[in-house]
Amino acid sequence: MDIAHFLDILWLARIPILKGLGFTISISLLAICFGTLLGIFVGLALTYGVRPLRWIVRGYTDFIRGTPVLVLVLASYYVLSTIGLDLSPFQAGVLALAVFCSSHVGEIVRGALQAIPKGQTEAAKAIGLTFPQTFAYVLGPQALRQVLPAWVNTAAEMVKASTLLSIIGVAELLLRTQEIISRSFLSLEFYFFAGFLYFIINYAIERFGRYVERKTAIPS
């Protein structure tokens, strides 16, 4: 392995790699943000929803969670266009990942809310708080702390799943890397380099999660 040669090619390919990295980060970020927002509603519906709503949302999460992400990605790109919803590869990819993310976040949120002892809600009721107030000041903050570790996991999964968008031609990091490899034949070096970049992103997410966990830790 010729390090100097690899660094040469890497330097020449810096723009496409950075662009790919930018795509990967923005896809992941959008999917995580939308997925988390939607997931919170999913979790709330699963926990507090009236029965018909709960059934529908339960069906949604079970179906999505039981489907490979790749299938979701292909479906949102190819199937939605057949019903007249023409999304760009980027939009379709973000949609698929966000939907996938929401089903996982929904389950995490439900688990966290259900793990809070019933006495908390009762104590909040007993001092006269309404349900929205109880959620905002008592249940939500406690659930947030419970949710964090699992949420960090899901966020990291989203970054990894963003590689699947290369299938529908989104020029994210993996696709860019493959293009460079097809021209330079330095497969080992560039796959390793791409892997290293994914690791950096996920490591940053994990550190962020730890930081928030530390900041919100309850003294005991």
Add this chain to the structure above:
Amino acid sequence: MPNHLLEIRDLHKSYGDVEVLKGVDCTMAQGDVISIIGSSGSGKTTMLRCINMLEEFQGGTISIDGEEIGYETLGGQRRRKKEKEIARQRALTGMAFQQFNLFPHMSAARNVMLGLMKVKKLSKDEARSIAEKWLDRVGLLARADHFPGQLSGGQQQRVAIARAIAMNPRLMLFDEVTSALDPELVNEVLQVIKSLAQDGMSMLLVTHEMRFAYEVSNRVIFMNQGRIGEEGNPREMFHKPKSERLSEFLKTSSFGER
């Protein structure tokens, strides 16, 4: 309308097919301290929880200061009141729980301030000064900024009592507040309750501490199988029980051991 603080009429409550309250009647005047005793499953806690609508009930009425709690009858139809109205009515009573139920993510002072700020809409400073006043009263001012996890069980329960009472309720409900405590911590909580009683706070206590019930209350209610088995002043109740059931119960309780 007679000036009852609390009036319970023909209270019925079922869980599915199991009827746990089979027609309870009870009135309480301002300043009364009433202990509710009875074996487990007799409906004491359920009755207490109906008063602040932590439990729904299917029949009868509960009124505080003449105001009907939880339900209203419109055109012959009994309906649950609106959530917001029920939340307001819950604040008429304060409740302390067996498991304390402090909010673990808030300091002792914050626990007390939450209701003052969000329900009573007081400013943070006003809430803080009221919270400090009550924490001082239960002997925990020095711990105001400690979190529940940093307090002993007895201290947590005293904070929980301060949290309830800071809301200035018409009536305090105590649900077996010493049952989850280590024996050496029971007394500090009972002392707090006793001093509140001496201040004229109206209270309804579900308790297994017979000696305490005897000392602190001016009336005792013995619950038996979803009904009031016997009631009267503590002296009569504990020394000259009329019913077989009560004398049996007292024999097996801590009161009989002295």
